[in-house]
Each structure stands twice: as structure tokens, then as C-alpha cells.
Amino acid sequence: MYTGLQHLHSYTTYLVLLGVGISFLLALAGWLGNKSFTDKNRKLSLLGLIPTHLQWVIGLILYFVSPLGMSNFSGEAMKDSTSRLxxxxxxxxxxxxVVLITIGYSRAKRQLGDSxxxxxxxxxxxxxxxxILSRIPWNAWPNN
Known part of the structure; x- marks a missing residue:
């Protein structure tokens, strides 16, 4: 179970990065273009929200079943940079x-018709x- 969750968590990261990246770029283009935020734009921003929340749930489960997660928590582990990560x-x-993405989406959906x-x-x-990019454990990234 642990290995399957670990692989799922690793590969879902691609969906998160793609979804958040697309949502960010579309929003940036709309903001700089001074366009009106429509319901279609709100739905497109879900490309970042949904995979991020799915990834968070998988990561939360993984945190409690992984030997690198909660069960490894100790003062000694805090001295090791990999364990601390x-x-x-x-x-x-x-x-x-996840909280930032949720806040951004929640604020935006109330501002339909406005840039x-x-x-x-x-x-x-x-x-x-x-x-997200700053705290991905790149050394454990699939295909390394």
C-alpha cells in the first residue's frame, strides 16, 4: 500500500504543476489584459484547485503510513535535513x-464580471x- 501511495503521490504532482501553472498563466493574461472574469474563467481555475486538493489528501494519508512521515518524528530527525524535509x-x-490556492479561488468566484x-x-x-516548487523533494522525483 505504501509504495502504491508513494507512486500515486509522486505522479499526481505532474497534474498539480500543470493545473496550477495553466490556471496561473490564464489568470495572469486575463489580469494584465484587463478582461472580465467570467464563469468560464472560474471553471478553468478549477484546473489548479482540484488536483491540488486531491494531492493533499493523498499526501495526508501518506504522511501517516510512511516510515518517513509522522512515525519518524523526533529531535534527532530534525537535525537531518532530509528527514526534516x-x-x-x-x-x-x-x-x-493548498490554503493559498483555496483562498485565491474562493475570492475569485465572488468577483465574477470584474478583472x-x-x-x-x-x-x-x-x-x-x-x-510548491520550493519544497518538492527533487532528489526523490520519479525518473531520477
Missing amino acids: YILEHPLTMIIA RGFKSIAIFYGLALIL
Whole structure:
């Protein structure tokens, strides 16, 4: 079960990066183009929201069943940078990224007909994308 979840979590990351990246770029183009945020744009921003939440649920389960997660939590593990990444830095940063994406989407859906919807998506999804890219454990990335 652990190995399957680990692979699912790793490969779902591609969907997250693609979805958040597309949503961010479309929102940035709409914001800079001073376009009106429509229901179609709101639905397109779900490309970033849905895979991110799915990934978060998979990661949460993985955190509790993985030997690198909660069961490894100790003072000694905090001294090791790899253990600290898996125990604390990666989960905490990803939770913050999920919250930012959720806030950006929630604010934008209330701003239909206004360019501020694009601004909310661009800013919050952009910050989340930076956080996600900063805490992906690249050394454990598939195909390395």
C-alpha cells in the first residue's frame, strides 16, 4: 500500500504543476489584459484547485503510513535535513500552498464580471506555485 501511495503521490504532482501553472498563466493574461472574469474563467481555475486538493489528501494519508512521515518524528530527525524535509518542511509548505490556492479561488468566484477575479487567482496561485516548487523533494522525483 505504501509504495502504491508513494507512486500515486509522486505522479499526481505532474497534474498539480500543470493545473496550477495553466490556471496561473490564464489568470495572469486575463489580469494584465484587463478582461472580465467570467464563469468560464472560474471553471478553468478549477484546473489548479482540484488536483491540488486531491494531492493533499493523498499526501495526508501518506504522511501517516510512511516510515518517513509522522512515525519518524523526533529531535534527532530534525537535525537531518532530509528527514526534516519529509517530516516538517514539505507537509507544512504544501498545506500553506493548498490554503493559498483555496483562498485565491474562493475570492475569485465572488468577483465574477470584474478583472479582480483574475488578480486573486494570479497572486494566490502564483505564490502557491512558488511554494510548491520550493519544497518538492527533487532528489526523490520519479525518473531520477
